[in-house]
Amino acid sequence: MRIWGSRFRARGSEGAGVEVPALDRNSEVALSRQLLEWFRDAALRGDLAGGERLPATRVLSSQLGVSRNTVCEAYELLAAEGYIECSVGSRARIAQGVALRDASYSRRSPSAAAVARASSGESGYPPIVADFRTGRPDTATIPRKTWIRAVLLASESLRDRDWLYGPSEGSMELRAEIASYLFRSRGIRVDRDSVFVTAGATHALHVLALVAARRGRAVAVEDPCHSGMLGTLRGVGLRTLAVEADESGMVTNALRGLDAGWGYVTPSHQFPLGGVLPAERRAELIAWARDRDAFVAEDDYDSEFRFAGLPVAPLWGMDPERVVYVGTFSKTLFPALRIGFALVPRALRDEWRDARVHSDVHNPPFEQAALAHLLEDRTADRHIARMKRRYASRRTALLESVAREFEAGEVRVLGDASGLHIALRIRGGRFDADFERRARARGVRIAGAERHAIEKGRWTDTLLLGYGHLDERAIERGMALIPELLRMERAPD
Structure with missing residues (x-):
């Protein structure tokens, strides 16, 4: 909070030399909070030097036209945060050592638009x-009204326990509906216990990266590879090994002899080149994972929108206990939904739960229930x-x-x-x-x-x-x- 308006010096021997603000009485911010923030800013900038005395509460309240309790409350908060020192029988003083070295300090933030432009x-x-x-x-083309109705319906139908922390793997209802949807859309037969709900595909990869990092083995990735996903893997300290990709996806014979315990591929629609990994390479990738006791993360990137024939069969079907299948509803519905999922092999489920619960616990129950409803009545499919x-x-x-x-x-x-x-x-x-x-x-x-x-x-x-x-x-x-x-x-x- 930055206080704007004219400033004046407190009059009288007890307040001489200390410039104080004109408070904004129309603001929703309490007057004591405004006063606190002004003195804190002045101390951080060095405008009020360490050891400088503040006006007595009675004098300052009179000058500002506020109650003495307002000033006392501001001083108490300043003292609690360590910006001023108070002792019985003497006036409050600015604490030593609080001024920032950069005299240009200001709490005024750039506009949201400026931040957006700079960050982008x-x-x-x-x-x-x-x-x-x-x-x-x-x-x-997002079905906004349909989604809003689904969220409202979900909020009204949630049980008392649903308003508490939920299971890190997601609600049973949504997991069951995702399993059903995968059968309808991709021909995947999977039970709901294999489905783990995430906050999108990137988040699924992040959780998997946490699991991989704990195991301490490198990850073989396609080159080129989605820079965002690569950053997710490297962001938790994983060592990545580049494996050449061509117009048909990862060149899997380059995996031979590679010291990696994980693989990351986009076999149905390689990003960014768009190739489909041929059956021979898929078999070679699975054989490599089995030989190395490794796991493969299959990012099913954009596979729902295939314009030539049926969707490509997932790599997951070749070995569900070696492949972690990652999907999302960000493209099929809308990115802000932030709901994805992973089909997690049994050997990794306990580690996955632990990594998820110590990152962001679980997805909000309202969106999960709303999506489960839209999948159940086939609104999402349509x-x-x-x-x-x-x-x-x-x-x-x-x-x-x-x-x-x-x-x-x-x-x-x-x-x-x-x-x-x-x-x-x-x-x-x-x-x-x-x-x-x-x-x-x-x-x-x-x-x-x-x-x-x-x-x-x-x-x-x-x-x-x-x-x-x-x-x-x-x-x-x-x-x-x-x-x-x-x-x-x-x-x-």
């Missing part, structure tokens, strides 16, 4: 005219089917735009069979971090696959085009800008 790297850039970010679903048709139309618009804007043989499309982005290999392209900054300076938000590469240099010619959040017209307008952007990049300085 958007400060100083022009407005966006084309936004091809990956991983963004269409939030304009919404996902509608979104799949919508995304298929946008995918078609994007592929047609690519064909229209580029000459045959100049580009090659990767990963267009599923998901909400495609990878575009462009002959002679170089799409590194410098390119991304220059593109953003021209109003185009776009990234290259190189952003997600561990070993740099192999995918500099590949652009990533996210389209889930764009309608057909926005896709066409944005794609019309790409060739011109490339020409400007290739033009001599």
Whole structure:
């Protein structure tokens, strides 16, 4: 809280030299709290030096036109926090050593917009005219009223015990509905005891990373690999070993002799290249896990939105006791839901529970109950089917735009069979971090696959085009800008 307004010096011999604020009587913040914060700021800035006496409570209350109790309460809080020292029979003094060395200290915070711009790297850039970010679903079509009704119904139907701490693995009702949904959507037969609810796929990987870190073995990851997921693994101190990925996913024969106890793969829709891991490589990956007594985390990235045939069978089905299957409702419903799940092998369940309960305990019961209801009555299934048709139309618009804007043989499309982005290999392209900054300076938000590469240099010619959040017209307008952007990049300085 920062107090604004004019300031004046307390009059009289007992308050001489101490500048005090004009309090805001219309504020919802108590007057004693305003006074506390002003004196604390002044002490931290060094405006009030250590040892300087404060006005007597009676004098200050008279000057401010407030009750003496208000001033006494502020002084008591200042003393409790150690900013002033009080003794019987003498006036309060500013404590020694509380001033910050940086005299520019101020409690005034930057605006929320400024913080958002700075944290997102958007400060100083022009407005966006084309936004091809990956991983963004269409939030304009969220069934808001349906969701709100489901949450209200869930809140009213919760039992008394549901308002307490719940099981770290999630509610039994939601776990059962997720198991049923997996059978309908992916053909997976699983009992609810295998399903562990999480706060999204990233959180599931975080919990798994905590388990892996305790076991002290390295993780083999695809290269390129989602930079956010890589950061999650490394963030708990795990050592990651890069394994080359090509247009068909992880090159599994590179695992031979690798000293790792875990693997992380996206076999149904490799991120960011979009490939499907072939059966031979899947078998080789499972054989490696068995030989090494290892476990594999299968991130089923964007698998629900497959536009050519049925969804790809999960790796999990080849060995449920070696594979931790990770899924989420962030793309199928909406990202803010923050509900995902993992199918956890029996050997890891106790360790998983312990890691989860010591990280964030459990998901809120209201959202769990609401999602269970939408899965049970198939509202979620119908919404996902509608979104799949919508995304298929946008995918078609994007592929047609690519064909229209580029000459045959100049580009090659990767990963267009599923998901909400495609990878575009462009002959002679170089799409590194410098390119991304220059593109953003021209109003185009776009990234290259190189952003997600561990070993740099192999995918500099590949652009990533996210389209889930764009309608057909926005896709066409944005794609019309790409060739011109490339020409400007290739033009001599």
